[in-house]
Amino acid sequence: xxxxxxxxxxxxxxxxxxxxxxxxxxxxxxxxxxxxxxxxxxxxxxxxxxxxxxxxxxxxxxxxxxxxxxxxxxxxxxxxxxxxxxxxxxxxxxxxxxxxxxxxxxxxxxxxxxxxxxxxxxxxxxxxxxxxxxxxxxxxxxxxxxxxxxxxxxxxxxxxxxxxxxxxxxxxxxxxxxxxxxxxxxxxxxxxxxxxxxxxxxxxxxxxxxxxxxxxxxxxxxxxxxxxxxxxxxxxxxxxxxxxxxxxxxx
Numbered sequence: 001x002x003x004x005x006x007x008x009x010x011x012x013x014x015x016x017x018x019x020x021x022x023x024x025x026x027x028x029x030x031x032x033x034x035x036x037x038x039x040x041x042x043x044x045x046x047x048x049x050x051x052x053x054x055x056x057x058x059x060x061x062x063x064x065x066x067x068x069x070x071x072x073x074x075x076x077x078x079x080x081x082x083x084x085x086x087x088x089x090x091x092x093x094x095x096x097x098x099x100x101x102x103x104x105x106x107x108x109x110x111x112x113x114x115x116x117x118x119x120x121x122x123x124x125x126x127x128x129x130x131x132x133x134x135x136x137x138x139x140x141x142x143x144x145x146x147x148x149x150x151x152x153x154x155x156x157x158x159x160x161x162x163x164x165x166x167x168x169x170x171x172x173x174x175x176x177x178x179x180x181x182x183x184x185x186x187x188x189x190x191x192x193x194x195x196x197x198x199x200x201x202x203x204x205x206x207x208x209x210x211x212x213x214x215x216x217x218x219x220x221x222x223x224x225x226x227x228x229x230x231x232x233x234x235x236x237x238x239x240x241x242x243x244x245x246x247x248x249x250x251x
Contacts, residue, residue: 121194135164135166136164140161140162141161170203171237172207172238174209178209205218
């Protein structure tokens with residue numbers, strides 16, 4: 001039922017239908033201004049299509065084209081497929097085992113002859129030990145000094161030790177690189193390396209005098225340039241140079 005412009009509600013219709021049945025519902029609808037309408041037919045239900053059976057599936061499979069076979073892409077990594085061990089062959093001649101030398105370049109000057117050092121280390125080290133070392137107490141006790149002190153009736157307040165020469169804890173090397181000393185630069189480097197090996201690594205400082213008019217330039221043990229600093233008190237200072245003896249008079 002559809003009411004146009006009715007002022008009633010569905011609650012009155014429900015009460016009338018519940019108490020008076022169809023006659024009471026029709027009477028209440030007429031009072032409320034509802035008019036009867038034709039019922040709307042329900043939507044027509046259509047059954048699903050029937051299964052065509054296995055024959056249709058076979059036809060569909062037969063109609064599907066075969067997949068195209070292509071080679072697989074190369075994998076982005078190495079994979080061990082097989083391995084084999086080779087037996088080393090014996091050299092045909094002793095000369096084949098030596099590395100082939102490249103031919104010399106034309107026009108190169110001959111290598112300079114090996115220089116003769118001013119002094120060898122076994123000859124130099126005794127004089128350096130006498131001048132650069134200092135006498136200090138060693139680990140072994142001085143038995144003769146203890147007996148002499150006790151024989152004089154003196155109190156043995158401390159145990160005397162035998163004296164031995166020590167190189168010290170640090171060295172400060174100053175190398176004179178004046179142009180007049182160019183023939184001796186190799187001897188300077190050799191002597192500086194010998195002396196540096198006698199001291200701890202942290203106790204070696206080196207400076208180069210590149211020009212007589214400027215201050216020395218500080219360098220580390222491996223040649224790295226660093227700020228020059230004054231040596232600590234008690235540090236051995238060694239100057240590898242001629243102290244101006246080979247300089248020309250007036251120049």
